[in-house]
Amino acid sequence: MIYERKAWAMNGFVGIVIIAILLAGTVLGLINEQFILGGICLIIAIVLGSGITLVQPNQAVVVIFLGKYMGTVRREGIVVTIPFSMRRTISLRVRNFNSKRLKVNDVNGNPIEIAAVVVFKVIDAAKAVFDVDQYEEFVEIQSETAIRAVATKYPYDTFENAELTLRGNPEEVSNELTAELQERLKVAGVEVIEARLTHLAYSTEIAQAMLQRQQASAIVAARKQIVDGAVGMAQGAIKQIEKNGMVELDDERRVAMINNLLVSIVSDSGTQPVVNTGSLYQ
Incomplete structure (x- = not known):
């Protein structure tokens, strides 16, 4: 495995001055008929000139000489590096990759559509060039593979809040993604800054059925919460009545009062009170 290291490079403006001096020496040599000296100056100027390269901000230049990795130049501006070498420019800027909408099955086997945006940058230019073939394509394929792997670990949604879900826990899912x-991408010298879901939905063929299922589950969960609250309120009311000594309730009357309280609390429509004015035969 190749790791990035610094390549030999000199200030480009100094190199240009040296080349200019050598060219001037070439001209003087030819004028004075010193052809050997002029030829040497010309050859040295050509050699140095072949190493001139321009490095933009937030870019790195990978230097390859005779098939061997010689190092990376990160100093921006005009530089002179190893002559007659191959140079590949790699961007170090932060970039986004928007995945396609992928159709996968969640942990419960429900088909869903999912997509994500991946924010990344290259931190090791040598790995990006030599350890993988076309690192941009590598990032794309591995991103889609990771999205599928994470999506199959969790259900789309639940109402019990007993486990992580894709819809209910976006932060946790993003961190895991x-x-x-x-x-997956460290082999390519790539740092993942952030990965977040941009699209999450049931597949069209089951969307209507799952919507009905969600509505039914929501109704059941709401009813359960209402009943739990009503039972607690009825128990509290009975205890308060008996504690204050307002009336003494036997088991039968206690059951009847609890039933009336539950009906009035749980009922969707307003309840009508029945006033007991006494027995007909007294």
Whole structure:
């Protein structure tokens, strides 16, 4: 495995001055009929001139000489590096990759559509050039693979809040997706800054059925919460009545009062009170 190291490079303006002096020496040599000296100056100027390269800000130049990695130039501006070498420019800027909408199955087997945006940058130019073939394509393929892997670990949604879900826990899912991607892309010298879901939905063929299922589950969960609250309120009311000594309730009357309280609390429509004015035969 190749790791990035610094390549030999000198200030480009100094190199240009040296080349200019050598060219001037070539001209003087030819004028004075000193052809050997002029030829040497010309050859040295050509050799140095072949090493001139321009490095833009947030770019790195990978230097290759006779098939061997010689190092990386990160100093921006005009530089003179190893003559007659091959040079590949790699961008170190932060970039976005928007994945396609992928159709996968969640942990419960429900088909869903999912997509994500990946923010990344190259931190090791040598790995990006030599350890993988076309690192941009490598990032794209590995990103989609990681999205599929994470999506199959969790359900799309639940109402019990007993486990992580893709829809209900976006931060946790994003963190796991980022970690998964970083593990896959470190071989390419790429740092994953962030990975977040941009699209999440049931597939069209089951969207209507799952919507009905969600509505039913929501109704059941709401009813359960209402009943739990009503039971607690009825228990509290009975205890308060008996504690204050307002009335003495036997078991039968206690059951009847609890039933009336539950009906009035749980009922969707307003309840009508029934006033007991006494027995007909007294």
